[in-house]
Amino acid sequence: MDWESVREEFPITKEYLFFDLANKCALPRFATRAICDYAAKQEASSGDKDEWARAIEEARARFAQLVHAYPSEIALLKNTSEGLNVAANGIPFHPGDNVIVNLSEHPNNIYCWLNLQRRGVEVRWAPTQNGEVTLDALAKTVDGRTRALAIALVTYAPGNRNDVKALAAFCRERGIYTVVDAVQAVGTLQVNVADLGIDMLATSGHKALFVPHGVGLLYCRRDRLDEIAPFYVARAGMVRPAAVERDGAQYDLTLAPSAARYEIGNNNYLGITVLNESVKFLLALGTAAVERRMLDLSGYLTERLLAGGFEVLSPRERERRSAIVCVRVPAPARVHAWLLAQKVITTCRRDALRLSLGIYNTEAELDKLVGLLKAFPG
Amino acid sequence: MESGLRSTPPGLAEAYRDFPATQDYTYLDVAARCIFPRQVREALDRHLDHRMREGGDKPKMFDLIEETRQRFATFIHADPDEITFTKNISEGLNMVATGLDWNPGDNVVFCPELEHPNNVYPWLNLRRRGVEVRPVPARAGAVDVDGMLAAADAHTRALTVSSVTFAPGFRTDLDRLGAACRQRGIFFVVDAAQSVGVLATDVQRSCIDALSVSTQKGMLGLYGMGFLYCRREWAERMHPAYLARFGVDLGKTHEAALGAFDFHLQPSARRFDLGNYNFLAAAGANAAMQYLAQWDSQAIERYVVGLGHGLAQEILNLGLPVCGGAPGPHLAHIITVGELGAGGHDSTEDPRFARLYKHLIEHRVRLSIRRGILRLSLHLYNTQRDVERVVDLMKRAL
Numbered sequence: 001m002d003w004e005s006v007r008e009e010f011p012i013t014k015e016y017l018f019f020d021l022a023n024k025c026a027l028p029r030f031a032t033r034a035i036c037d038y039a040a041k042q043e044a045s046s047g048d049k050d051e052w053a054r055a056i057e058e059a060r061a062r063f064a065q066l067v068h069a070y071p072s073e074i075a076l077l078k079n080t081s082e083g084l085n086v087a088a089n090g091i092p093f094h095p096g097d098n099v100i101v102n103l104s105e106h107p108n109n110i111y112c113w114l115n116l117q118r119r120g121v122e123v124r125w126a127p128t129q130n131g132e133v134t135l136d137a138l139a140k141t142v143d144g145r146t147r148a149l150a151i152a153l154v155t156y157a158p159g160n161r162n163d164v165k166a167l168a169a170f171c172r173e174r175g176i177y178t179v180v181d182a183v184q185a186v187g188t189l190q191v192n193v194a195d196l197g198i199d200m201l202a203t204s205g206h207k208a209l210f211v212p213h214g215v216g217l218l219y220c221r222r223d224r225l226d227e228i229a230p231f232y233v234a235r236a237g238m239v240r241p242a243a244v245e246r247d248g249a250q251y252d253l254t255l256a257p258s259a260a261r262y263e264i265g266n267n268n269y270l271g272i273t274v275l276n277e278s279v280k281f282l283l284a285l286g287t288a289a290v291e292r293r294m295l296d297l298s299g300y301l302t303e304r305l306l307a308g309g310f311e312v313l314s315p316r317e318r319e320r321r322s323a324i325v326c327v328r329v330p331a332p333a334r335v336h337a338w339l340l341a342q343k344v345i346t347t348c349r350r351d352a353l354r355l356s357l358g359i360y361n362t363e364a365e366l367d368k369l370v371g372l373l374k375a376f377p378g
Numbered sequence: 379m380e381s382g383l384r385s386t387p388p389g390l391a392e393a394y395r396d397f398p399a400t401q402d403y404t405y406l407d408v409a410a411r412c413i414f415p416r417q418v419r420e421a422l423d424r425h426l427d428h429r430m431r432e433g434g435d436k437p438k439m440f441d442l443i444e445e446t447r448q449r450f451a452t453f454i455h456a457d458p459d460e461i462t463f464t465k466n467i468s469e470g471l472n473m474v475a476t477g478l479d480w481n482p483g484d485n486v487v488f489c490p491e492l493e494h495p496n497n498v499y500p501w502l503n504l505r506r507r508g509v510e511v512r513p514v515p516a517r518a519g520a521v522d523v524d525g526m527l528a529a530a531d532a533h534t535r536a537l538t539v540s541s542v543t544f545a546p547g548f549r550t551d552l553d554r555l556g557a558a559c560r561q562r563g564i565f566f567v568v569d570a571a572q573s574v575g576v577l578a579t580d581v582q583r584s585c586i587d588a589l590s591v592s593t594q595k596g597m598l599g600l601y602g603m604g605f606l607y608c609r610r611e612w613a614e615r616m617h618p619a620y621l622a623r624f625g626v627d628l629g630k631t632h633e634a635a636l637g638a639f640d641f642h643l644q645p646s647a648r649r650f651d652l653g654n655y656n657f658l659a660a661a662g663a664n665a666a667m668q669y670l671a672q673w674d675s676q677a678i679e680r681y682v683v684g685l686g687h688g689l690a691q692e693i694l695n696l697g698l699p700v701c702g703g704a705p706g707p708h709l710a711h712i713i714t715v716g717e718l719g720a721g722g723h724d725s726t727e728d729p730r731f732a733r734l735y736k737h738l739i740e741h742r743v744r745l746s747i748r749r750g751i752l753r754l755s756l757h758l759y760n761t762q763r764d765v766e767r768v769v770d771l772m773k774r775a776l
Contacts, residue, residue, distance in 0.1 A: 011430050011431055012430065012431060012432070012433055014431075015431065015432075016432070016433065018433055020433060023436070024433070024434060024436075025433075026429065026430060026431075026432075026433040026434070027426065027429045027430040028430075029430075031430075032426050032430050035422070035426055035658075036423070036426070039419055039422050039423075040419075042411075042412075042413065042414060042600070043398050043399060043413065043414050043416070043418075043419045044398055044399050044402065044413075045399055045402065045403060045413070045744075046399065046405065046407065046410075046411055046412065046413045046744065047411070049410075049411075052601075077465075078465040078469075078602075078652075078653065078656065079652070079653035079654045080653060081620070081622035081623075081652050081653025081654075082465075082620065082652060082653060084622075085619070085620035085621065085622070085652070089619055089620065107622075107623040107626075108622045108623050108653060111621045111622055111623060111625070111626055111641065112620070112621055112622065114621075114641060115617075115618075115619075115620075115621040118617065204653075204654065206654060212426075212429065212656075212657065212658045213654045213655060213656055213657050213658065214465070214602050214603070214654075214655070214656030214657075214658065214659060216653070231472075231476065231619055231620075232468070232469065232472035232473075232476070232500070232619075232620075233472065233499040233500060233502075233503045234468035234472070234495070234496045234499055234500070235468075235495040235496055235499060236468070238495075238499070252502070253499065253502055253503060264465070264466065264468040264469055264472060264496075265465065265466030265467055265468030265469060265496055265592070265604075266466045266468075266592065266594070266601050266602070267601065267602065268465065268600075268601060268602025268603075268656060268659070269601045269602065270600055270601065270602060270658070270659075271602055271656070271658075345433050
């Protein structure tokens with residue numbers, strides 16, 4: 001793979017060392033080109049809704065291919081939070097049922113579940129070990145009233161991978177829905193929803209899918225669609241043509257048989273136009289090649305940090321790590337600010353410095369980063 | 379119409395110069411979506427450059443969100459805390475419809491035959507919670523204000539209406555409905571898709587409790603973003619069905635022992651903020667509102683409605699059936715021609731209008747067909763010349 005030419009697509013690399021993909025992407029050229037084309041068309045003639053409608057179905061099919069789902073299992077939303085809330089409000093909970101979460105989740109995969117407490121749903125906390133929920137921890141937390149497990153494929157910090165396949169298999173045997181926050185995995189690691197055996201997956205476009213903020217994606221397994229009713233409804237989620245246009249008195253909720261039932265109102269056509277380009281780009285690179293590259297880079301960074309005497313909080317094993325490497329530094333906020341002054345972009349998360357990698361990063365950049373960390377004047 | 383144009387402040391009749399699309403089209407389709415002024419395009423470009431070359435400074439991006447929230451609040455005479463960001467009108471309407479604490483037997487009054495389907499489904503969806511929907515028939519293509527108020531009773535919790543219907547495009551007397559709802563404690567919800575940006579909007583004067591709008595029509599922005607206004611007194615009593623970190627007041631929330639995770643909601647409508655914002659569309663909306671604020675919103679309304687009334691009269695003079703007949707208070711900036719219902723959502727069965735539509739499209743006029751009728755809709759970039767041109771084209775096609 002010619003990673004140098006991939007790097008050329010990312011103008012950010014000309015001026016910065018960019019290690020912040022887990023927060024948001026810096027837009028690649030193909031994305032800005034697509035946006036400029038779109039904006040030019042709307043400015044010149046208000047744009048072509050049929051063209052956007054085609055882009056939507058193309059993007060849906062491509063994203064489905066990316067995560068090994070059927071297009072009819074994909075809904076296009078506004079962000080990860082919307083997808084997780086569709087899950088929380090759609091899964092049929094009864095008072096006294098419980099859902100299992102853990103403290104390593106992003107707050108957006110916690111509040112949507114805590115919000116069910118007022119409906120009599122109990123929120124249970126699975127213990128974690130360095131961010132991970134083990135099968136053993138899960139087994140000790142479930143009981144006969146457990147309806148759902150909410151879990152990240154990769155945590156936002158320290159960036160460990162959960163063994164979702166094993167956890168989902170355990171849940172499936174017990175009729176428990178597995179809902180996965182995959183926002184830190186999609187685009188950097190291979191995600192195969194069929195192989196994972198999960199029921200729902202939510203993610204966003206603005207990180208490793210290189211889309212501006214405002215696009216979310218939700219996967220819902222085909223055989224779960226009928227069980228999980230949409231909570232918000234609009235025409236977009238109905239079978240067409242519905243009775244709606246001619247005679248208001250005939251109105252009824254005729255839900256689409258696909259995951260489109262979770263879509264409401266007009267879409268973010270611009271964002272989805274970009275998504276279509278981005279997923280095409282990633283599929284052309286190949287998800288296996290991208291994952292290999294990301295794990296090579298995170299492995300290299302981990303080694304260099306360890307050799308430099310730093311404490312790495314993320315897992316070291318290839319099968320447990322991701323494209324995120326968290327490192328303990330004395331004063332993360334100050335290190336972050338100092339690095340930014342040297343044109344190095346990182347993030348602080350959970351009292352550590354988070355370094356998140358993308359396909360445009362190079363070993364030379366990682367050497368430079370570790371060198372800078374060692375040189376931090378304190 | 380003449381008097382309307384005479385009261386136009388300097389510059390408004392020249393606004394079209396800021397809209398590149400007006401060089402190629404007679405654009406009469408804002409009721410579907412807008413064309414934007416170059417100022418919006420430039421704002422999008424600036425935002426993109428920043429995101430491409432520097433990754434994006436998150437504090438600055440959040441400042442943009444607050445500036446945009448403030449600007450929209452000012453735009454409709456509300457408080458910033460009463461504004462939340464949505465993806466579109468449907469999301470805003472679903473937020474309030476599911477946010478009220480309904481009791482079985484409560485009812486909601488509306489006029490489904492005139493509402494956009496997206497202001498129908500969220501209310502039908504409440505039937506599974508034992509809520510009764512009370513459809514009120516339209517009167518001569520318009521929302522029957524007296525009929526709506528007569529249909530409301532002691533169990534009516536909400537009443538919803540469009541400020542201007544998407545077809546046939548008549549204006550609803552919001553002030554009268556709002557005042558009556560306020561007096562009776564009924565939650566007054568307005569789908570303002572077809573009015574904000576073109577017609578002056580004042581949620582206080584009209585006693586509106588919730589208003590949902592998207593940015594791609596009269597607000598001159600992109601698809602994929604909208605605003606929901608929810609009046610403080612109601613919002614503070616609501617619990618959002620969808621909740622994420624931005625809806626939680628982190629200053630008051632503490633991570634206590636496992637399982638005792640407590641949280642407090644953000645004040646007012648901010649509790650509905652959900653996940654990351656569509657920053658790019660916000661940059662566009664912010665620039666568009668800045669652009670529109672060059673003029674007094676009443677002046678924009680007078681100018682555009684003046685053009686609309688003139689266009690309606692000219693079309694009537696051609697012997698064509700304008701919905702609603704002679705221009706009057708029912709008519710604003712959307713002019714519809716034909717017989718309502720003679721077609722599907724975006725087609726017509728009347729060959730005469732199909733021909734007329736084709737002729738206009740071929741001559742670079744942009745308009746829509748909705749529910750079997752031709753729909754021509756105006757905004758501040760339209761001019762008297764546009765009116766004359768389209769009337770002339772119609773004359774030739776007949």
